[in-house]
Amino acid sequence: MAFCPNCGKEVSPQAVTCPNCGHPLKQTQPPAEQISAWWWLLPLFFSWIGGIIAYFVLKDRNQRTATNMLIFGIVWTIAGVIITIAFFGFLFGLAGAYTHP
Ligand SMILES: [Zn+2]
Structure with missing residues (x-):
């Protein structure tokens, strides 16, 4: 009711x-969020920017922490790219298995 x-x-x-x-x-249905599965990848691609910002903010006060932040950011970006490539490779590999049995 x-x-x-x-x-x-x-x-x-x-x-x-x-x-x-x-x-x-009429309750307007929210549009299907097709991007929802991918949004979490975005910070991974930009974590190097955060790392660089953290580096410049911290380098005057704590050189060691600044370098660690920079490395952390770059490592996370690389990890994000690898995860994405692996995931897309898996998806296309699966699609290829179906189209070419
Ligand atoms: Zn009424």
């Missing part, structure tokens, strides 16, 4: 607008 959020009257779940007050009821 659905109720109008405006007037509180019981309405059909299929109703687009409330028959009593005309309040729009």
Whole structure:
């Protein structure tokens, strides 16, 4: 059972607008987030930027930590690229196995 959020009257779940007050009821479905599986890869590609920023921020105060941050950022970027290539390789390998048995 659905109720109008405006007037509180019981309405059909299929109703687009409330028959009593005309309040729009159609719940807009959020678009399928196709990017949701990939967003987490983005920081991996840019972690080297964070590493460089951290390096320049910290280098005057703590040279050792700054260098570690820079290395950490670069390593994470490389790891991200490798994970992505491996994942796409896996996907295309799978597709190839189906198209060319
Ligand atoms: Zn209503």
